[in-house]
Amino acid sequence: MTENARVEWKTSSHPISDIRDWSRRHRLELQPDYQRNQVWSKAAKIMLIDTILRNIPMPKIFLQAILRDQDTYRIVIDGQQRLTAILDYLGGRFALDAPYEGEHAGKRFSELPETVQNEILNYNVDVNEIRNATKDVIRDIYSRVNKYTVQLTKQELRRADYPGAFLRLSEKLADDPFFDENRVFTIASSKRMGDVEFVSELLALLLDGPQEKKETLDIFYAKYSKWPKESEAAIQSRFKAVLEELQTLWPEQGDGSLKPFAKTRFRQKADFYALFNAVDDLLRAGGSLAGKDLGPLRADLAFLDEKIEPESDIQLFRKYAIQCVSQSNTVGSRRWRRNVLKAFLAGTYAGAFPTGETARAFHNILIESGLPFSSRGCPICGQAHEREKMGAANAVIAWKNDSLVFQLSNGVLLHKTCVAEVAAKSYRLPPPYETGDLDDSEFRTET
Secondary structure (H helix, E strand, O other): OOOOOOOEEEEEEEEHHHHHHHHHOOOEEOOOOOOOOOOOOHHHHHHHHHHHHOOOOOOOEEEEEEEEOOEEEEEEEEOHHHHHHHHHHHOOOOOOOOOOOOOOOOOOHHHOOHHHHHHHHHOEEEEEEEEOOOHHHHHHHHHHHHHOOOOOOHHHHHHHHOOOHHHHHHHHHHOOHHHHHOOOOOHHHHHOOHHHHHHHHHHHHHHHOOOOOOOOHHHHHHHOOOOOHHHHHHHHHHHHHHHHHHHHHOOOOOOOOOOOHHHOHHHOHHHHHHHHHHHHHHHHOOOOOOOOOOHHHHHHHHHHHHHOOOOOOOHHHHHHHHHHHHOOOOHHHHHHHHHHHHHHHHHHHOOOOOOHHHHHHHHHHHHHOOOOOOOOEOOOOOOEOOHHHOOOOOEEEEEEOOOOOOOHHHOEEEEHHHHHHHHHHHEEOOOOOOOOOOOOOOOOOOO
16 A cells, blocks of 8 residues: 555544435445445344444444545445445334334334434444545455454354343353263354354254254244243253253263263264254153163164264164265254154153054164174074065064063064964064165154
């Protein structure tokens, strides 16, 4: 810039009425070609007007002033979002809806008392204005102003845009010792409020089921900025109950067969979301771990943790692992993964005997994984299983008659030829089911 001695900087303050006049006379250019598109949410615009109503200073605006036909025109270098929000409010394009909570709630500019309108119009905006600058100089200034500015994350913006009960509860629950002890969040993520954002997703899940990515979070922040205490307390109680269940399933030091939660894949967000959803669903349906033998369920969870991977020999687990990466936050994938985990948890939580797609999946898994839990042979005749002959036509999965929990790990495969003779006296069999590759419809049902 030193090469152009005529470049001049001027620092001044202008009332909002001046900015409105520049815009009305078409002498204010808000979006030159180097500017980014509009990114502010409606809530952000509303809270800027709240800032003005409270007479709190905002950061300086950078403008370029040029002469055209002896009239001064101003081009925005930095401050496009703020000036657009101000002009939109003056033009009646939005009202002071949530998250605004002041005495002018619901009012557009024209509906405000005249004294309040004048206060807004008299609010001073600090401006750094440059004259006689080339395009290259302006682009350099724009780059310098923005280069060392750390862009706020969506959650950091929500913290500013949506104060209220939903934010407070999200921040409170994100501080639960469970998350720190089990390394659910990285330090870097927590510094940028990634922990609060994920807890917000879990709260939205409790309120309205699985959501499509993070697209609806702003709606929940706005809707529950004012939250009846009783309703808020009920959701908090459900949230805490799920964490307590996870601590029961995964004892702090492990139980010999199950690693601590912090060392499993379930601490990862995609898995945690599905597991959290599955446990909550089962608790709400009356399921419980109280007084149950947790050994078989823990063995299943350890097996899932070990075998779920994109290269797994087990088709269902391959699909699960891939959906944790390629479609991790879509509502369809979230529901499907939840239903898969519910199939494994329900055998203990609800004492649910596996039927239909669950029995079929368990049968397939035992075959594909080489019968990891039971003997290599049929417990009735003692003859070895031949893997290529263990489809539904020749074998069936079963559980002992005295079983109170029904997990993959305590299920056995019986030869069909043995069932009619002896099995009914000692084993409980599911209704007829088929085996074979699982298609996309498996585990798609809401229940």
